[in-house]
Amino acid sequence: MKKKNEKLTITKDMIIDDVIKLDESLGDIFMGFGMHCIFCHLGMEETIEEAAYVHQVDVDFLIEKLNDAYKKLK
Numbered sequence: 001m002k003k004k005n006e007k008l009t010i011t012k013d014m015i016i017d018d019v020i021k022l023d024e025s026l027g028d029i030f031m032g033f034g035m036h037c038i039f040c041h042l043g044m045e046e047t048i049e050e051a052a053y054v055h056q057v058d059v060d061f062l063i064e065k066l067n068d069a070y071k072k073l074k
Contacts, residue, residue, distance in 0.1 A: 007070060007071065007073075008022075009067060010022075010048075010063060010066045010067050010070055011048075011063065012047065012048045012049035012052070012059050012060075012063055013047050013048075013049060014047060014048055015043075015044070015045065015046065015047055015048075016030070016037045016038065016042075016043040016044075016046055016047070016048060016051055017038075017043050017044045017045075019048065019066065020038055020043070022070065023070065023073050025069070025073070026066055026069060026070060028069075029062070029065050029066050029069055030051075030062075032065075033052075033055065033057045033062055033065075034055060034057075035051055035052070035055050035057060035062075037051045037055075048062065048063065048066075
């Protein structure tokens with residue numbers, strides 16, 4: 001069971017829009033990888049893994065960067 005203050009872990013099967021809703025600043029990570037999905041209607045439906053595949057991005061590295069950034073947020 002998660003503690004109240006414990007943040008979840010971002011996974012590759014999460015919908016991009018759901019990740020952005022955690023914190024809008026995570027959009028910068030996607031943008032840094034050339035993934036403009038946060039501005040696309042597909043971001044409402046596509047998983048991180050699906051988008052990474054389309055954009056030829058290493059999904060595991062992307063997930064690592066998203067989680068690193070998310071854990072640093074208050």
